[in-house]
Structure formats: C-alpha cells, structure tokens
Amino acid sequence: xxxxxxxxxxxxxxxxxxxxHNETNTENNVLENPKTEISLPLAGNAFSSKHLDENNTITDxxxxxxxxxxxxxxxxxxxxxxxxxxxxxxxxxxVYGKSELEFSINNETKKVTFNAxxxxxxxxxxxINQEGYVALKIKGISKTGDRFPSINRLKISSADYDGKISYxxxxxxxxxxxxxxGPSVHLNYPVPENINAQWFYNEITxxxxxxxxxxxxxxxxxxxxYFGIQVNSAxxxxxxxxxxxPFSTDDPNxxxxxxxxxxxxxxxxxxxxxxxxxxxxxxxxxxxxWKAGVTYKFLLKGSPNGxxxxxxxxxxxxxxxNKWMLIASFNRPETNTYLKRFHSFLENFIPEQGDLSRKVLxxxxxxxxxxxxxxxxNTARFTxxxxxxxxxxxxxxxxxxxxxxxxxxxxFFNNYTxxxxxxxxxxxxxxxxxNFNNLQ
Numbered sequence: 539x540x541x542x543x544x545x546x547x548x549x550x551x552x553x554x555x556x557x558x559h560n561e562t563n564t565e566n567n568v569l570e571n572p573k574t575e576i577s578l579p580l581a582g583n584a585f586s587s588k589h590l591d592e593n594n595t596i597t598d599x600x601x602x603x604x605x606x607x608x609x610x611x612x613x614x615x616x617x618x619x620x621x622x623x624x625x626x627x628x629x630x631x632x633v634y635g636k637s638e639l640e641f642s643i644n645n646e647t648k649k650v651t652f653n654a655x656x657x658x659x660x661x662x663x664x665x666i667n668q669e670g671y672v673a674l675k676i677k678g679i680s681k682t683g684d685r686f687p688s689i690n691r692l693k694i695s696s697a698d699y700d701g702k703i704s705y706x707x708x709x710x711x712x713x714x715x716x717x718x719x720g721p722s723v724h725l726n727y728p729v730p731e732n733i734n735a736q737w738f739y740n741e742i743t744x745x746x747x748x749x750x751x752x753x754x755x756x757x758x759x760x761x762x763x764y765f766g767i768q769v770n771s772a773x774x775x776x777x778x779x780x781x782x783x784p785f786s787t788d789d790p791n792x793x794x795x796x797x798x799x800x801x802x803x804x805x806x807x808x809x810x811x812x813x814x815x816x817x818x819x820x821x822x823x824x825x826x827x828w829k830a831g832v833t834y835k836f837l838l839k840g841s842p843n844g845x846x847x848x849x850x851x852x853x854x855x856x857x858x859x860n861k862w863m864l865i866a867s868f869n870r871p872e873t874n875t876y877l878k879r880f881h882s883f884l885e886n887f888i889p890e891q892g893d894l895s896r897k898v899l900x901x902x903x904x905x906x907x908x909x910x911x912x913x914x915x916n917t918a919r920f921t922x923x924x925x926x927x928x929x930x931x932x933x934x935x936x937x938x939x940x941x942x943x944x945x946x947x948x949x950f951f952n953n954y955t956x957x958x959x960x961x962x963x964x965x966x967x968x969x970x971x972x973n974f975n976n977l978q
Contacts, residue, residue: 568660569624574703575695576615577628582706582714582930584613584676585893590751594890598714600690604678611676612893613692614705614950616932621699622665625674628691629658635683642675649679652687661692670952671933706930713930718889720948721926721934724759725918727880729905733913735877737906738838739970742767743942748897749830750948752888754778755898757836758852759881762870763819765838765852766882767828777826779852779865782819784872790819797871802849805864805978822866824854832857833901837972840877841908848873853977864978876908880915884945895933895949899942902966912969917962918943920955927957938963 569575580600587610588595595604601611617623625641627650636653641661648662666672678686694703706717729735740757749769756766763781770776783790785797799820801810810822828834835855842848851867882900886892903915920936935946935955941964 568626569695569697572624572695572697573700574621575693576703576705576707578613578615578692578694578705579708579714580611580613580689580691582709582717583615584611585718586611586890589890589894590888596718596890598709600688601676602688604686604688605684607678607681607686609678613674613676614671614893615674615694616671616704616950616952617666617699618669618701618704619699620665620667620669621696621701622663623672623694623696623699624663625661626693626695627659627661627689628693631658631690632688634685634687635681637681637683637686638679639686640675640677640679642677643672671950673950702929704929704932711924713925715889716923716925717930718892719925720886720892721931722883722885722923723926723934723936723945723947724881724883724921724923725900725936725943725945726921727882727903727915727918729878729880729913729915733905734908735880735905736839736841736908737904737974738840738877738880739902739904739906739972740836740882741833741901741903742836743833743899743901744830745897745899746831748895750886750891750894750896752886752891753896754883754885754887756883756885757900758838759879759883760838760840760850760877761875761879762840762848762873763850763868764883765836765865767826767834768823768887774825775828776823777828777854777865778821778823780819780821781850781868781870784870800869800871802867802869803864803978804866808865810866820866820868822852822868824863824865826854826856828856835862835970837862837970837977838877840875842874842876843869844874846874847871848875862972862977877905880905882943882945884947886948892948893950895946895951897944897946899939899944901942902968902970904970906970914965914967914969916965917960920945920957920959920961922957937961941966 581598633652641648643664742757753769756764758765765779768776785793808824837853839851852865853862855862906912922934926934932954933950
C-alpha cells in the first residue's frame, strides 16, 4: 500500500510539473509565421527615467552601462488597431553575471532572468485593446555583476496584427537623434504676395507645466530666420533671434566675408555671435526668466535697403517690464525683400527630453506694410518635419483652441493632427498699439 501511495504521489507530481511546463511554453512559444514582425532598436525608441543625467545609458547601441536600479527605461511603439504582441530580446544582448529584469505594459508584468547561457529569449505576450502608443517599461530587479544587461534591440511580433507599427527603425540620416528629439511642428501663415510686409507681430502663451527643458517656442519665423523663446536649463531661459546667412553651410567659419550677417545694434545684456549645424548665420539671445502662463509679444521688422541687403530687427515685449526691448538688428547681404514666409514652430532640442510633451498657444497675429496698414492673420496651415512625415513619431498636433492657434509635440500622445490641415481662428480685431518711432 505504501509503495502504491508513493507511486500515485510521484505520478501526480510529474503530471503537475508537465502541466506547469506546458503552460509556460504557451507563454514562451516562438510565433511561427507571424503576420507582423519588427526589430525595434532601443537607441532610437527608448528613454531613461534619468532624463538629464550626465551618465547617459542610452547610446547608439541601445541600453548600455546600466548600473543603477533606480534608473528605469520606457520603450515606445505605436499600433493602429488592437492586437496581441509577443516581445523578445534578440541575441544582441550582453550579459554581466546573472540578473533579473521586469517588463510591463499597462501594469501587466513579466519577469525575466538573464545569465551567460541564456541570451536570446522571449519576454512575454501582451494583448493591447486599443490603437495608440504602447509603453513598455523596463526595470532592474537584481544583479550579481556590476551592471544589468546591455540590450540593443527588441523583437515585436504578432500572429493576429497585420497593420503598420510606427517607430524609429534605424539610424540612417541620424534618426536615432532626430527620432528621440521627437517631431517638430509648424504653423504657416498665408499672406498675399502683393503686400510689402514690413512688420510681423505675434503673441505667445506657454501653458503651465508645458515649459519643458529643451523646448523652443518660435513665434516669428520668416524666410531668412526665426525669433522666439527657449527653455535652456532648469535655471536659464532665453529670447532667441537668428538670421541665416545666404551662404549655405553648417560651418559659420566657412562663410565668405561678403556673405556674413552683420550685427548693426543690440539691446542691453543681449549676447550676439554666430551659429552653425542647422545652417549658419548671425545669432542673438537675451537671458530672460520668462514664465509659463504669461503672454509675451514679439515684433519683427524686415526692410530692404536698396543695395541688395535687408535689415531685420527684433523686439520683445514683457508685461513684467511693460516695454518693448530691442533684441538685435542684423543686416543680411545678397537679399532684397520685405518679410515673407511667415510661420511659427515648436521643437525639442534635447533628445533625452523627447518623451515629454510640450504645448504653446499663438494668440494674435498681424502684419503691417510699409505704409502703416495693419492686417490680421487668422488662418494657418499645420505641418511637421521629416520625423513626423516618415511617421517614425506620431505625437504631433496643431489647430485652434479658443481664439488661439496651438502646437503640441512629444510625450507619445495618441491624437495626432493630419499634416497640411488648414485652420482658421476667430478674428480678435486687437490691432497692436505700437509707436514705431519710440522703438530703439
């Protein structure tokens, strides 16, 4: 009888072990002939919880040198309908001893052990019930070595999803950098070509908590430059005005003297110099602690001089000081035009901040011709940059809100705006009250 009981017990244990093993295999079976399968590089699609940490753990090879368990990562990709997705770590993982990681989507968690003998492995399957961005969170639980695994790529596959997946696929065109910065968004203001627009007026309000570090809220864009406000760090903000040289180069040192932007005058405490990397030219900025929730005014003048040069002058109005302040005046050679190609834009210039959203309102646009006639602008066309046009990132939006236009980008929100959509805001009829003779 004792032997019979032992035999029954042994059979039960074997049966339980097999059942458990089969259940695990159901979770971890590699999909055969998936309808969709992508290889997602973490270098262009992952973000660290330590946004501005100097020890950058996201490189062109993905996640590397990850030593701190307090640092977590989020990987983003966008789907366009519901589906079930299997996520795997490809063989490009480098392991340092034994470690355990936690992967989660929508609070559904899978724990995976990494060791030297187990590199490529399936993390798990998740059912996603709606269209939009999927955020996969990666957390370090334990490690025996001095760091967690270095992970280059994840494989995303599905047996039932046959649609597009939006993500940054590779680094062609330096898109790990541009993709992590996120899509830049623009408003283009149509103005009749027969108007000699000498002045361009605009107002900006950055809503509370939308003033993320790395944001450039550009108010007065024109054919030869741009003028707006930035958040440069936790302690520094700027009013920035730049004019491109007619000589096409990213290196300001290569511009011939005959094509250099000449600084004619500048305001108090304004820094002036040259810029490069995205075209080259003359740059000026004022360190000024502008605030979210406050409306600021921008005024730009552009006048041809009759000698194949044009002068551009920028003024900034703050309610704190209740006056127009001169930023700078630049002379651009090889140019004979009034202001053209009016636009505003919003961009993030720090890749580590690309998973944070930012928003700006443009409140009251006007132009004034050389005879002093003001015309209100109340239509705009929404566009985005190549990151959005390629649909590597879909977190871009623009349109109208109350009496204002708005732009929004970053943060992996789901409700994107169709590019090249035209918008019309209500007329404000609030013509700028400016005495041009009193400007510096």
